[in-house]
Amino acid sequence: MRVSGVFRILALIFATVTTWIIVRNHMGFSMKTIRLPRWLAGSSTKETQVMKHKCGLIKPCSANYFAFKIGSGAANVVGPTMCFENHIIMSPVKNNVGRGLNIALVNGTTGAVLSQNTFDMYSGDIKHLVKFLKEIPEGALVLVASYDDPGTKMNDEARKLFANLGSSYAKQLGFRDSWVFIGAKNLRNKSPFEQFLKNNPKTNKYEGWPELLEMEGCVPARPF
Numbered sequence: 093m094r095v096s097g098v099f100r101i102l103a104l105i106f107a108t109v110t111t112w113i114i115v116r117n118h119m120g121f122s123m124k125t126i127r128l129p130r131w132l133a134g135s136s137t138k139e140t141q142v143m144k145h146k147c148g149l150i151k152p153c154s155a156n157y158f159a160f161k162i163g164s165g166a167a168n169v170v171g172p173t174m175c176f177e178n179h180i181i182m183s184p185v186k187n188n189v190g191r192g193l194n195i196a197l198v199n200g201t202t203g204a205v206l207s208q209n210t211f212d213m214y215s216g217d218i219k220h221l222v223k224f225l226k227e228i229p230e231g232a233l234v235l236v237a238s239y240d241d242p243g244t245k246m247n248d249e250a251r252k253l254f255a256n257l258g259s260s261y262a263k264q265l266g267f268r269d270s271w272v273f274i275g276a277k278n279l280r281n282k283s284p285f286e287q288f289l290k291n292n293p294k295t296n297k298y299e300g301w302p303e304l305l306e307m308e309g310c311v312p313a314r315p316f
């Protein structure tokens with residue numbers, strides 16, 4: 093059952109990538125929501141022109157903005173990828189992602205990477221995440237990508253801490269939901285940099301998981 097599920101997901105990913113390449117080559121537009129991380133599409137496609145802006149963005153970011161691209165994990169098969177100012181902070185290729193919540197901190201003024209961590213939200217101890225969230229320094233940007241299951245061990249304290257970083261969806265984050273987010277401590281308003289898909293057997297793209305999420309754009313240097 094599990095093995096056939098994995099094969100189905102791989103077949104889906106292959107079909108999606110193939111469709112994407114064909115559509116992209118023949119129609120010349122970018123499909124924002126179903127595009128897969130660039131490294132998944134293979135290195136045989138010529139990407140040099142697309143790569144000329146940081147993190148592969150179509151348009152460059154203006155001064156005092158940082159380019160980013162964050163992809164959540166795909167089911168429990170492919171891990172998430174985080175690019176910030178053309179620097180891949182976390183990815184399966186770098187072998188520094190894991191199931192649960194992947195969180196990178198960057199200096200919100202300089203864009204320098206401060207740390208990257210993975211929190212197992214299925215069998216890990218939620219105390220580690222709560223402690224980490226409490227210690228996030230003022231002025232840091234917080235980049236979050238889910239992989240497989242970001243929700244089982246989530247508790248009210250961690251949800252509240254994410255809400256304080258500007259998250260609208262942390263309060264409902266649950267088992268196998270897809271979530272990507274950029275926030276910062278004491279944001280006065282909700283962060284505009286957040287995407288969320290609930291795990292729902294009726295609408296899931298994969299058997300047991302919703303579609304992966306990809307979010308890209310320009311985030312203003314602190315203060316927002």
Ligand SMILES: *[C@@H]1O[C@H](CO)[C@@H](O)[C@H](O)[C@H]1NC(C)=O
Nearest residue numbers: 199200201202229230231232
């Ligand atoms: C960000 O970098 C600036 C300049 O180096 C420094 O003064 C500040 O403390 C740093 N902030 C964080 C959160 O690392």
